[in-house]
Structures are given as C-alpha cells and as structure tokens.
Amino acid sequence: MSSISESGVVEAVGKELFIGGKWTAAAGGKTFAVSDPSTGKVLCEIADASPADGMAALDAAVGAQAAWAAYAPRERGEILRRAYDLLLHRADELALLMTLEMGKPLAEAKGEITYAAEFFRWFAEEAVRIDGGYAVAPNGVGRFLVTKQPVGPTLLITPWNFPMAMGTRKIGPAIAAGCTMVIKPAAQTPLSMLALTGILVEAGLPEGVLNVLTTTDSGGVMEPLIRDGRARKLSFTGSTAVGRKLLEQCADKVLRTSMELGGNAPFVVFDDADLDAAIDGVMQAKMRNIGEACTAANRIYVQSGIVDEFSRRLTERMSALPMGRGTEPGVVVGPLIDEAAVKKVSELVKDATDRGAQVLTGGSAVDGPGHFYPATVLVGVSAESRLTQEEIFGPVAPVFTFDTEDEAVTAANNTEFGLVSYLYTSDLKRGLRVSERLEAGMIGLNQGVVSNPAAPFGGIKQSGLGREGGTVGIDEFLEVKYIAVSL
Numbered sequence: 001m002s003s004i005s006e007s008g009v010v011e012a013v014g015k016e017l018f019i020g021g022k023w024t025a026a027a028g029g030k031t032f033a034v035s036d037p038s039t040g041k042v043l044c045e046i047a048d049a050s051p052a053d054g055m056a057a058l059d060a061a062v063g064a065q066a067a068w069a070a071y072a073p074r075e076r077g078e079i080l081r082r083a084y085d086l087l088l089h090r091a092d093e094l095a096l097l098m099t100l101e102m103g104k105p106l107a108e109a110k111g112e113i114t115y116a117a118e119f120f121r122w123f124a125e126e127a128v129r130i131d132g133g134y135a136v137a138p139n140g141v142g143r144f145l146v147t148k149q150p151v152g153p154t155l156l157i158t159p160w161n162f163p164m165a166m167g168t169r170k171i172g173p174a175i176a177a178g179c180t181m182v183i184k185p186a187a188q189t190p191l192s193m194l195a196l197t198g199i200l201v202e203a204g205l206p207e208g209v210l211n212v213l214t215t216t217d218s219g220g221v222m223e224p225l226i227r228d229g230r231a232r233k234l235s236f237t238g239s240t241a242v243g244r245k246l247l248e249q250c251a252d253k254v255l256r257t258s259m260e261l262g263g264n265a266p267f268v269v270f271d272d273a274d275l276d277a278a279i280d281g282v283m284q285a286k287m288r289n290i291g292e293a294c295t296a297a298n299r300i301y302v303q304s305g306i307v308d309e310f311s312r313r314l315t316e317r318m319s320a321l322p323m324g325r326g327t328e329p330g331v332v333v334g335p336l337i338d339e340a341a342v343k344k345v346s347e348l349v350k351d352a353t354d355r356g357a358q359v360l361t362g363g364s365a366v367d368g369p370g371h372f373y374p375a376t377v378l379v380g381v382s383a384e385s386r387l388t389q390e391e392i393f394g395p396v397a398p399v400f401t402f403d404t405e406d407e408a409v410t411a412a413n414n415t416e417f418g419l420v421s422y423l424y425t426s427d428l429k430r431g432l433r434v435s436e437r438l439e440a441g442m443i444g445l446n447q448g449v450v451s452n453p454a455a456p457f458g459g460i461k462q463s464g465l466g467r468e469g470g471t472v473g474i475d476e477f478l479e480v481k482y483i484a485v486s487l
Contacts, residue, residue: 020060021207038325049215057211061180064208077127082203087117116165123172145483150178152232160186177477258466263419266412267297273424281448318375319361345394355382419459
C-alpha cells in the first residue's frame with residue numbers, strides 16, 4: 001500500500017461525465033472540487049453536470065436499451081465477472097482512493113472493495129437464472145406462459161458513505177437484468193464511481209449502458225429525468241426525507257422504485273448474552289464506517305443486570321480506538337464526511353447530556369484541520385433524547401437500560417424506521433421470539449453485521465421499499481409478463 005501514490009490514484013480517475021460511452025466535459029465546462037475530509041484540502045476538480053447533461057445521459061440510456069436487453073444473459077454475466085476480477089486486482093488503489101475522498105481507514109476501505117466486488121460476482125451468476133413459468137389454466141383449455149423482461153432504462157442515485165458498494169449493489173442487478181442506467185453518485189464521493197466506470201468499460205460494457213453524472217445540483221439534474229417518463233425505474237439510497245420527495249416525483253410517471261432509506265437500529269442485549277460476543281458485536285454494528293451507516297447501532301438497550309459491566313467494557317474498547325487520517329497505520333476512527341456531520345453529532349450529544357446523559361468517553365468535537373469526532377459512549381440516556389429518533393451517523397454509542405423483554409421490544413420498535421435490529425441472547429427460543437417481534441427488514445441475531453450480497457437487504461416502515469441483493473435483488477429490475485395461450 002505504501003508504494004501507491006495518493007496523487008497517482010486521483011490522477012488515474014476520469015474527471016469528466018461519462019455519457020454514451022464517452023468521457024465528456026459538463027456543459028459550459030463547469031466543475032466542482034472534491035476534498036479530503038481529513039485535511040479539508042482539495043483533491044481535484046471534476047465535471048459538474050447540468051440538466052442538459054442529464055438529458056443527454058438519459059437519451060444515451062434510452063438509445064442503448066433495446067440492444068442491451070437483447071444481449072445473451074451469459075454475456076452480461078461475463079462482463080460482471082470480469083469487472084469483479086478487476087476490482088479485486090486493483091483493491092489497494094481503489095481503497096486508497098476511497099479513503100482520500102471519504103475518510104474511512106484504509107483497512108475498512110479495502111474491505112468495502114471486496115464487499116462491492118461480491119455484488120458483481122453474485123449478479124454475474126444471477127444473470128443466467130432469470131426464470132419464468134408454464135402452467136395449465138384451471139379450466140384446461142389454455143396455458144399460462146410467464147416470462148421476465150428488463151424493466152427498462154433506470155435512474156440510480158447512490159450515497160457518499162459506501163461509494164463503491166452502493167454503486168455495485170445497484171449496477172450489478174441492472175446489468176444482469178439487461179437494463180441501461182443513468183447513475184448519479186454523491187457529490188462528496190464521486191471518484192470511486194468514476195473509477196468503477198473505467199473498470200466496467202475495460203470489462204466490455206457496451207456504450208450507452210452506463211451513464212454517469214457527477215453534479216452539485218442533484219435535484220435540478222435528476223428531477224427532469226424522473227418526470228421525463230422514458231426512464232422506468234428509480235433506485236435510491238439515502239435519507240428518508242429525500243426519499244419521500246423522490247417518491248412524489250416518481251408518482252407522476254408511475255416509475256418503479258427501490259428505496260433504501262434511513263435507519264435507527266436498536267441493539268438489544270439480554271442478561272443471558274455472551275458478553276464478550278455482545279461487545280464485539282456492538283463494536284462492529286456501531287463503528288463500521290465510523291458509525292456513518294444506515295445499519296449502525298443507533299440505540300443500545302442493555303438489560304439492567306449487566307448494564308454497568310457492559311458499559312464499562314464498551315467504554316474501554318471505544319476509548320482505545322486510534323483516531324486520525326485514514327491513511328495512517330492503525331487508525332480506526334477517521335474523519336466524518338464534512339463539517340455539517342460534525343455539527344449534527346455534536347448537537348445530538350449535547351441534547352442527550354442536557355437531558356441527563358453521562359459521557360464516559362469522548363463527547364466533544366476535535367479542532368481541525370479535518371472533520372473529526374472521537375468515539376463516544378453515553379449512559380443514562382433519556383428516552384426523550386433526540387438521538388432516540390434521529391440517525392446519529394457518527395461514532396456515538398448511547399446506552400439505555402431495560403428490565404423486561406416486552407420493555408425492550410417496545411422501546412426498540414418505537415421509531416418510524418425499520419431497517420435492521422440486533423439482539424444478543426443465549427436463549428434460542430427468546431432469540432427467535434424477539435426476532436419475530438422486532439419491526440425491521442433485517443435482524444442480526446448474535447451477529448453485529450448483517451450485510452451480505454447473497455442476502456436480501458432492505459427495510460420496512462420508513463426505511464424503504466424493495467430489497468437489494470439475494471435472489472430477489474434482480475427482480476427489482478425485471479417486469480413479469482404473462483402470455484395467455486389458447487389451445
């Protein structure tokens with residue numbers, strides 16, 4: 001890793017829009033800066049797309065759709081497989097690029113590259129497993145023929161916190177299903193997507209299948225594409241507030257939608273849990289991606305008999321985490337994405353302490369340069385605190401106490417969100433019983449990480465619609481067609 005130049009990996013990435021198989025400057029030559037959140041220094045300038053650029057990208061996707069849908073499933077799968085191999089081959093360079101633009105430590109960034117690549121491998125295999133059906137009509141005089149076809153041109157919007165994996169998780173099934181795409185990565189972390197685009201081109205993706213818009217005007221560029229009507233699907237990962245607006249826009253043309261929105265994950269620890277395993281699990285669930293994850297443990301509920309011991313051990317682990325620039329050896333806590341993120345975390349911690357919470361470690365932002373907030377543990381947190389209903393999106397672990405199973409389940413479900421819930425117990429019956437009662441699309445039972453390309457990822461309530469990954473992930477990009485056959 002040390003032999004890879006920071007400036008080299010940045011210079012190797014395309015800085016323009018990618019439309020119709022060609023790298024092109026934004027209309028008027030407009031650009032914007034991409035900065036390193038650990039230093040605040042500008043890494044590079046890249047193209048800043050306009051609404052006109054957006055429409056050109058949609059034109060390219062629409063124009064390529066028919067030919068791309070006619071590609072053999074095996075050929076689509078082979079493109080994904082070649083891209084998978086290239087991602088792994090360049091994991092070190094891609095990890096460094098991600099750390100520079102997003103801040104996460106190098107080891108974690110490399111883990112994301114591996115995770116991201118797995119979506120391509122998984123959907124390379126799913127491309128040849130798109131099924132249908134043939135059945136005799138109940139009256140015996142006809143036949144039902146069922147087939148699946150690509151939904152059509154798709155609009156993809158990805159967030160900044162997992163800039164490579166959120167791209168492959170959407171692009172993979174779209175390619176496998178035979179859909180063309182217009183993708184807009186987050187303005188804070190566009191370089192990973194531009195690097196991924198280069199890899200897909202090298203892997204043989206035809207012109208017009210993938211079109212990439214980097215822009216600081218997300219709404220101005222994407223809303224006209226949604227309302228145009230030629231795109232037939234939108235897949236979005238981001239905040240619930242933005243998701244609601246996008247759903248309103250999609251309603252006008254009745255677009256298919258996949259929404260992976262906010263989370264407010266409870267982490268429930270019963271007094272019969274393996275405490276060592278629970279501490280390991282909460283560290284994974286809380287500190288993955290510096291806490292900047294929709295799956296992060298946002299509320300930690302610990303049964304009263306073990307809450308003191310649990311809090312002591314958690315504080316020991318959290319206070320020992322090295323903080324610094326993600327490129328430095330041994331760093332675990334990198335910077336938050338920007339100053340606004342630091343401000344929000346600071347406000348949530350202050351609100352909690354104003355309501356009586358005690359800070360066991362951390363608890364205040366670090367002076368710059370960079371956007372740093374230390375690993376923090378809060379105990380005695382009031383149920384009225386804002387962080388019980390708002391995503392923290394930072395390295396803050398608030399600990400609450402409960403006495404009974406019913407109390408824990410009620411508290412865990414007391415949120416508009418329902419993405420993931422975690423629970424630790426040594427009682428199998430309790431584990432299954434509580435898993436069924438928790439209102440979430442995913443459950444981590446004695447496990448602090450649930451994400452897996454081979455499993456369906458998604459939430460209920462206001463955490464979203466649809467699923468990504470697993471055997472159902474490709475269905476989000478397919479339409480079911482029924483053909484009635486008369487005999």
